[in-house]
Amino acid sequence: MTRYARQTAVLGPDAQQRLAESRVLVIGAGGLAVPVLQYLVGAGVGYVRLVDADVVSLSNLHRQTLFREADIGQPKTEVAARSLAALNSDVDFETVVMRLDPSNIGTLCNGVDLLLDCADSFAVSYMASDHCLETEQPLISASIVGSEGYVGGFCGGKPGLRAVFPGLPEQLGSCDSDGVLGPSVGVIGSLQAQMAIALLVGDRTPLGKLVTYDARALRFGGFRFDNAHDPAPNPAFIAPCEIIADDFLVDLRTRDETGPPLPEAIRSSVAAFGPDGPTPKHHKRAVLACRSGLRAWQAAERLSQHWQGEIKLLALGD
Structure with a gap:
């Protein structure tokens, strides 16, 4: 218990066993996933299934600090799992090199307690939310573009993503097109990990809550959406x-x-x-x-x- 003594002092004596028995799916192995994976693996989550079809590229390295220059061209999932296994050998990893879509999401979500949406894709976020509303699995979804981002706890008995974002803006940015700073991604990813750990040890407070972050103003905001209307997944x-x-x-x-x-x-x-x-x-x-x-x-x-x-x-x- 020496490894986890500092966190059990905060979470309580039963928390470590709950974490060790937890199974999570992390969608995406990019910038948001870096703090999510490092903190969940460091905390002793028992099983991590990591899905991403992408490979490491030079433009990733400023924010995807699990990777090194020598990793360029290799699948992100496999490089991340090798690095994280060195952090905590008690954690079991499953790497899946493919794009998540509606035809495989059921298989990928099977047997996990929590989904973490770390993909740089609004489409994947809606796919994950629509699926979790059906299965009642909790979802921690996050996004950041430029200097602004959010993280929220969806489904699992609370409304899904469409309740908060029923429509789309005329222009939808991405890290590739609009850029992003590494520390800003780290802030949002760390909040995702914080929410995930709370849920895995039995605290349901993160579900139904959205936290926003403006890096330029160094300002946090947010609101609860527990009773928001959940529109049908159409289209x-x-x-x-x-x-x-x-x-x-x-x-x-x-x-x-x-x-x-x-x-x-x-x-x-x-x-x-x-x-x-x-x-x-x-x-x-x-x-x-x-x-x-x-x-x-x-x-x-x-x-x-x-x-x-x-x-x-x-x-x-x-």
């Missing part, structure tokens, strides 16, 4: 493997964008969707695809104003 995301031949499939990417091909799709733009724009026949399902999911969501909002059929979204990635 919901699907996986590429869930496309069917009869779908009205639209690719909103430009021709020079990289990513999985959609040879059967028609190409269009968000601006084209309107009363006189692309419209499915009444019996078809509309499936709108782009890289991040943002343009698909925007097109869905425009299409739904004059067509009341089923709409699904695809976030194809790079």
